[in-house]
Every structure is written in C-alpha cells, then in structure tokens.
Amino acid sequence: MNILILSAGTRNKIVEYFVSTLNGTGKVIATDMSSLAPAIYEADKYYIVPKMTSPDYMDTIIDICQKEKIDGVLSLIDPELSLLAKNENLFEAIGTKVIGSAYDLCEMSLDKYQMYLWLKEHQYKCAKSYMDKMDFYKDVENGKITYPVFVKPARGSASIAISKVYDKETVELLFAHDDGLMIQEYLNGQEIGADVYIDMISGQVVSIFTKKKIKMRAGETDKAVSFKDDKLFELIKKFVSEAGYRGQIDIDIFDINGEYYISEVNPRFGGGYPHAYECGADHMNLIVHNLEGNKNECVVGKNYDDGIYMMKYNEIMIQQNR
Amino acid sequence: MNILILSAGTRNKIVEYFVSTLNGTGKVIATDMSSLAPAIYEADKYYIVPKMTSPDYMDTIIDICQKEKIDGVLSLIDPELSLLAKNENLFEAIGTKVIGSAYDLCEMSLDKYQMYLWLKEHQYKCAKSYMDKMDFYKDVENGKITYPVFVKPARGSASIAISKVYDKETVELLFAHDDGLMIQEYLNGQEIGADVYIDMISGQVVSIFTKKKIKMRAGETDKAVSFKDDKLFELIKKFVSEAGYRGQIDIDIFDINGEYYISEVNPRFGGGYPHAYECGADHMNLIVHNLEGNKNECVVGKNYDDGIYMMKYNEIMIQQNR
DSSP, X not given: OOEEEESOTTOHHHHHHHHHHHTTSSOEEXXXXXXXXXXXXXXXXXXXXXXXXXXXXXXXXXXXXXXXXXXXXXXXXXXXXHHHHHTHHHHHHTXXXXXXXXXXXXXXXXOHHHHXXXXXHTTOOOOOEESOHHHHHHHHHTTSSOSOEEEXXXXXXXXXXXXXXXXXXXXXXXHHHOSSEEEEEOOOSEEEEEEEEEOTTTOOEEEEEEEEEEOOBTTBOOEEEEEOOHHHHHHHHHHHHHHTOOEEEEEEEEEETTEEEEXXXXXXXXXXXXXXXXXXXXXXXXXHHHHTTOOOOOOTTTSSOSSEEEEEEEEEEEEEOO | OOEEEESOTTOXXXXXXXXXXXXTSSOEEEEESOTTOGGGGGSSEEEEOOOTTSTTHHHHHHHHHHHTTOSEXXXXXXXXXXXXXXXXXXXXXTTOEEOSOOHHHHHHHHOHHHHHHHHHHTTOOOOOEESOHHHHHHHHHTTSOOSOEEEEESSSOOSSOOOEEOSHHHHHHHHHHOXXXXXXXXXXXXXXXXXEEEOTTTOOEEEEEEEEEEOOBTTBOOEEEEEOOHHHHHHHHHHHHHHTOOEEXXXXXXXXXXXXXXXXEESSOOTTHHHHXXXXXXXXXXXXXXXXXXXXXXXXXXSSOXXXXXXXXXXXXXXXXX
16 A cells, blocks of 8 residues: 655654554655655655746656556645646546545635635625725625725735735725735634544445634734534534545635634645544544545544644654755 | 843744753753743743733843843844843842843844945955945946846835835835835845854854755745855954854855945844754854853854755644644
8 A cells, every 4th residue: 555645845743643554564755846845755755846837846746656556646735736627637547546625626615706606606705805906895885794894915926915904995905916816705704624524435424523713923823722522523414425625635724602603724735634643533543544445434523522722733754955 | 150041932942952061061042022932831931921022021131131040141032132231230240241242243133234334444355235226326327237136125124015126116116115225235245144253252263154045935934955155264263253243143144246234233142043953053152151150162164064054944833723
C-alpha cells in the first residue's frame, strides 16, 4: 500500500500521519515544485516536480505513480483538485485511485458564487452573495442586507487584501481596483470547522469531526475546541450526500443563534485537520481501508471526545544548501 | 539560575530553547493571560496572570520573581517591553535582571515614525516616512517619492489591513477611516532579518545572525537562508552601539542594490529567531552567561554557517478541558 501526496508544501503533519498509519507496511511519497517545501522531508521518498501548470506535469505524476506502484493519490492544494479529478481515468488505468471528489464538485467548491447559488437552490442557510454591486446596493436600500460586508474574490486572489467593508465608498474603490470580486453577507456568529470523511466505496459519511474556532490572532484560527451536536452531524450528512462529495473534505460553517449556515467547502484535508487526528478522528486509516477494497463503518460521533483544545504554534525544519 | 518568560503565547521554541540551555541546572517559568497559550506548557512551571494593562499586573509578576527566585526576566511581546524597562528598579531590588533595552529605546522602537526621525538624524539609509499626507503629496509632485507606498499605523494596529497603496484615492480613503497612519516609502529589495545579542555587561555586540527572507506566502516569511556579510555586520554593530540597545534584538533590513536600509527594530526575540538558534547562534546561553555575572566574548561571524535554509510549518498542541 503506497500513497502519493501531491503539493505537500508545509503540510508536514498530514505526511507524518500517513507515514504513521502505514507504519512500514507501505511507502508515503510526497511531491512539491520546491525543495523548500518542508513536508516532503517527512515522507519516505520525495520528488521535486514541475509547476502544476506545466504541460508535462501530468505525465510526471503518472510516471511516479507507475514507478512507485502508488495505490492512492491526493493533493493538498485547491487548484490541483480539479486537475486530478479530470484525469481520474488516466490514474485508474494504471491502478491508482484518486482520493477526492468529482470534477464538477471541485470546480463548484473553488467558486464561492457558484457554491452560493447551489446552496440557495437546495435551501441551505448561507451568506447572501452578490457579483453585481448594483444588486447589492438595491438590497441595502431595501434593508435586505446591512454593512459591514465582506468583499473578496469569488475565486483566486485579489491584489488588495481588504475584506470587511463598512461603506459604499470602499466597495466602489475595491471594485475599481479588481475584477471577479464578490460581496458577501457578514455572518456574525460562532465559526465552526468540520473535517468529514465520505467513504469512497459506500459513498456514506463515516466520520465527522467538528470544532469551534477560537480567534486569537487577526484573521488566523490558531486555537479551536472540539464539540459534538447531533443536529449539526445530520445537517452535514444531508448536505454532503446531496452534493455528492467523496473522500476527505473540510467545511466552514457558522452558528448564528443555533442555526447553522454553510459557508465554504474545501474538498481536501483542511489546514485544521491535525486537531481531528490528534483527537482520534484518524481519516488516514479510513483512506487506507478504502484503498484495500474495504468499506468503513460509520463512526460519526464516536471517534473523538468533545472539549479538547488545539493550540497551533510554529515549528521549523533546517536544511543545508538546497 | 531561574528564568521567567512573560507573555509566552505561541513562542514554544523560545521556551524550549531556554529549558534545553539550562538543562536541569535551573527552572524556566512562563506566564500568559490565557491558558490557551501553548508555549507555557513547554516550561518547567507556568502561571496564568492578569492582563498586562491590569492594575495588579506588575505586583503579580514581582511576586512570581520573588517566589521562584528569578534571576532574569524577559517578555516576548512589544507592549510589555517598555513596561519592564520602566520598572527595572523594582526588579533589581529583588535580585531580578530585566533582559532588555532601556525605556526610551523600547518606546522609540515601537513608533515607526520616531524611529525614522532617529535614523534620518543619524544618517542611516531608511524608508522615507510621512505622518502628514500633504507633505507626502508634495514630495510625489516633486518626484521625491513614487507609488506604490505603504500606509500603516505608526504604532498599534489599524482597522483596515491594506498596506501597499497605488494611488492618492486609496491614501485618502485610508486616512479618512483611521488615525495615526503613516505613509512609508516602499523599499523594493531583498528583505533581511538580523538576530543580534548585545552583551548586558560589556554593552558590546557579541553575536549577529543574518538571514535573507524568502517570501513564499502572502505577507508571511516562512522560509529564509542564512548568510554572512562583513559590511552588514559592521553596519549593525555601529547602529546598535549608537542607539544603545541591550540584550536580544531583532532588526529588519533591506538590501537595495548592495546598500543596506534599516527598516525596523524589535528589542526582543523575533519570530524568526529559531532559525538562528538551530544554526548555532545560541543566545540563550549568552543570556545565562551574563546573568551569572560573566561577559561574553564576541563571536560575530563565527557561530553559524551560511547557506542554511529554514522552513516553517505548523505544529499543534492538544489539551483537555482548559
């Protein structure tokens, strides 16, 4: 059983957890385009590969999969999720399973406005969103939305990093400087993160870890606490099944006076996953079990304790003359 | 030999390095106002203390110093540096040395505009800075400065997080939203960090670690490489002696076509110090040696190798029911 982790970057813990789960029964191989990606040095073996956008990228990855007899491949960065999904057949032909969701779902999850339209259509609570600022101004006049709001790129990144906006003047300035911006209702509630595993064989949600995010530093969630709520578990199961995600996903949710609003989905291991793992929600094991051809049993609500706090801090890795 | 580290926060490595340097010959005690500060759990013992601005804060810290027979105390956060310096006599009276610079220097270092005035007066190359936007506009007209520029609070933090600004319209918007803003020339060069130790007995610079910062993520220096340049070492020695810093400081510098510009000083352990330590620039040892009453010999240029890369990544700590 060999696993390939693409674009490993600084996700040392994810690589480390796979190594620990395989425990010598197989190899973990990692790739990155930079030799300064510390996570590759946690793997049993690593490859420095071309940029994801390079024409020979996919050939390089397929070659590695064949040479290393890779059973399952996954990526840790958003833009690569669609690429893997699109080339699923190529991987399947050489016996490598793509651990992830289908192409259309990856694309939708990357585009905050498309995601909003889907959520609205399927009647999930979510933040009102606008691509057209005139529609937004109209709703402000009608009292349907109030400042502050978030202004952010619907996909990719903007040149100006403002997010919370308090007046029309600033909305105008931002729209004058950048294309592809979206105005989004500011949800004033408790932020929640969910690390979810959807069995790749049965298609059932088999593990959900939920945590309340505790904001201690500007913009960065570096502390969180685990909790359990059956109502939230049910909502997540319904949403994930209706959308059709597979494998590992990460969902951002807001709790506003007891009502859950779905904010964003990353169909990959999220940055906060180590909290789940350290509390017992070992999704590496579920992946390996699936790759071995076995369905996983549902352990939702049973594989971690609530009230466990996570505190992030910086670790460093040193390397000579790279 | 007992050391007290105040406001330890997420600086786990700093606490760990002191524990390792003392190696059982003394205790490292850490404090924080939050039990969710992971660094306190690396210490031999910790105290949860009131907010730094609370009226009984200083009494609490003095009590801890007496009870734990603390030889040296230091803080890891900017606003506390002046507080410690101001109360140096209180600590001295109970046999505790404040590891840090004098009050006026701490205050100047916190205020980017005061620092600029000092650097200009003492003829160091640095970024042109303006508190008055009309002076700035005049210099733009005269061709003395061009966009983009940085707009940032001279001290403390602003409500809007824009920094790089490309036009007058945006300068006007930012100044309308926030007080205490400063316009600063954008230095387009190689960013450098220097971790410097100034002997607390002799007043001489005894160790300098310099690194080139390699930016890989928006706004965050998470990779760097060590280097040595005698010209830079001499500039740092001259600047630090002229200003009169003591103990550990961190300097931000720009290399623009071979000329060094001084940008900012933090008179404390900087966030990037672990790179220096892991390369051999052990300043914990210099501190302990000073606290034992011994002068340190100058090891500038001799205590680390160049070409050593540092790569940052996230580590987490888990705690139940705090």
